[in-house]
Amino acid sequence: MKKVYPGISSGGKRFRGGVRPPESKDTSTFAISRLNSPEKVYIHLLGSAGAPSKAVVSAGERVLKGQVIAEPVGRISSFIHSPISGTVQDIKNWPHVSGKRLPAIIIANDFKDEEKPRKNLKNVQQISPSELVEIVRKSGIVGCGGAAFPTDIKLTSSSGKKIETLIINGCECEPFLTADERIIFEKPGDIIEGAKLAARALAAKNIIIALEENKGRSAEKLLRQQDSRIRCVFLPTRYPQGGEKQLIFAVTGRIVPAGGLPADAGCVVLNVQTACALYDALFNGKVLYERVVTLGGLFRKPGNLVIASGTRLTDIIEFRGGIPDEVDKVIMGGPMMGVAVDNLDVPASKATSGILLMKAADAPDYECIRCLRCASVCPMNLVPRQSYFLYMKGRAYEDAVHCMECGACGYSCPSGIPLVQYLKWSKEKLKNVSSAAGR
Ligand code: SF4
Numbered sequence: 001m002k003k004v005y006p007g008i009s010s011g012g013k014r015f016r017g018g019v020r021p022p023e024s025k026d027t028s029t030f031a032i033s034r035l036n037s038p039e040k041v042y043i044h045l046l047g048s049a050g051a052p053s054k055a056v057v058s059a060g061e062r063v064l065k066g067q068v069i070a071e072p073v074g075r076i077s078s079f080i081h082s083p084i085s086g087t088v089q090d091i092k093n094w095p096h097v098s099g100k101r102l103p104a105i106i107i108a109n110d111f112k113d114e115e116k117p118r119k120n121l122k123n124v125q126q127i128s129p130s131e132l133v134e135i136v137r138k139s140g141i142v143g144c145g146g147a148a149f150p151t152d153i154k155l156t157s158s159s160g161k162k163i164e165t166l167i168i169n170g171c172e173c174e175p176f177l178t179a180d181e182r183i184i185f186e187k188p189g190d191i192i193e194g195a196k197l198a199a200r201a202l203a204a205k206n207i208i209i210a211l212e213e214n215k216g217r218s219a220e221k222l223l224r225q226q227d228s229r230i231r232c233v234f235l236p237t238r239y240p241q242g243g244e245k246q247l248i249f250a251v252t253g254r255i256v257p258a259g260g261l262p263a264d265a266g267c268v269v270l271n272v273q274t275a276c277a278l279y280d281a282l283f284n285g286k287v288l289y290e291r292v293v294t295l296g297g298l299f300r301k302p303g304n305l306v307i308a309s310g311t312r313l314t315d316i317i318e319f320r321g322g323i324p325d326e327v328d329k330v331i332m333g334g335p336m337m338g339v340a341v342d343n344l345d346v347p348a349s350k351a352t353s354g355i356l357l358m359k360a361a362d363a364p365d366y367e368c369i370r371c372l373r374c375a376s377v378c379p380m381n382l383v384p385r386q387s388y389f390l391y392m393k394g395r396a397y398e399d400a401v402h403c404m405e406c407g408a409c410g411y412s413c414p415s416g417i418p419l420v421q422y423l424k425w426s427k428e429k430l431k432n433v434s435s436a437a438g439r
């Protein structure tokens with residue numbers, strides 16, 4: 001029988017489509033620990049969604065942990081801080097998760113762990129909403145759910161649009177990933193305080209913490225901390241329940257218009273780890289230079305670890321026992337939305353929610369049997385098979401612009417067609433056509 005948690009409402013509206021892959025969340029019982037500090041960190045200047053930041057340090061310069069090493073360029077960009085103390089060795093192109101080589105600051109660790117003195121903050125309750133947003137900006141906080149959108153923009157971009165509801169996203173619907181669940185279990189008070197600060201910046205009336213039903217154990221801890229202003233809701237365990245549009249619909253029944261933002265539905269969504277980063281910045285003066293990452297799949301030593309931004313995959317894997325023989329792919333992120341990387345020099349970043357060591361799927365047979373399962377599970381009402389057929393003809397699938405790259409279609413395809421790959425190709429092609437036309 002389903003356990004009932006007093007104080008948590010169940011249900012929510014069911015979004016269209018979606019899938020229920022096996023959860024494989026064995027790491028949810030592993031307490032958060034810390035990965036060894038690497039000899040060097042490789043920190044890309046593209047530290048968030050938007051424009052790359054500008055380096056403000058140069059080769060040979062000594063830096064402290066928490067010191068600003070790059071500043072934002074333009075409105076959507078972010079501050080970047082050093083996660084270690086040491087010496088800037090170089091600024092040069094380095095492998096990035098996108099497959100490109102992008103400019104990165106390389107810092108050699110002196111293992112002294114000297115931190116830049118944290119600012120003495122005045123009473124948090126006396127800070128005005130605009131000061132609060134400025135601290136978030138200067139602390140380099142970006143969305144920890146994977147998109148790395150600068151959080152200060154989320155807390156202000158709603159100018160002119162009234163935000164009624166702040167939703168704290170604790171769904172973590174990707175299989176294998178459990179970092180958010182551990183944070184809910186270990187730091188429920190920080191999440192709640194962080195959420196209250198964000199709600200103050202937004203002047204939001206309601207705060208809702210959304211969890212999938214498989215997180216009952218963590219929810220009990222959260223409930224002990226719960227504040228009367230905050231409501232917790234349990235949603236069905238269904239992928240992609242944590243997608244912003246699906247979550248807003250499930251929790252409020254509101255629809256974010258096509259091409260619109262959560263603010264258009266009166267909502268802002270923040271991940272639980274982002275709420276904790278807010279708490280750390282406002283109460284502890286700590287900037288964001290590390291995060292909790294799930295190491296899952298075939299890792300010899302799996303778990304949930306605090307990892308410094310800029311730590312290379314090769315170092316992470318070596319620190320955790322090396323790569324087992326049976327592994328033939330390394331994924332950054334979850335198995336549904338993550339990216340397979342073939343260069344282990346790629347570093348983890350503020351956007352890295354998980355690193356998975358996996359076996360390759362059996363050789364796929366790319367024959368489309370026209371079953372249309374891909375369309376039936378698509379939460380955005382697309383016909384994903386079209387992206388595959390049009391790719392074969394060298395043409396883009398125009399509706400791909402609405403694709404949220406959740407991966408539900410590829411997961412459901414009985415022929416194993418990697419549909420997201422073709423959808424991404426279409427999006428890229430459409431983007432290039434659009435910029436060439438100067439639109
Ligand atoms: S088409 Fe895009 S949004 Fe639809 S299921 Fe596939 S990846 Fe998800």
Ligand code: SF4
Nearest residue numbers: 368369371372374413
């Ligand atoms: S699920 Fe796969 S096989 Fe079925 S229609 Fe879509 S692409 Fe074709």
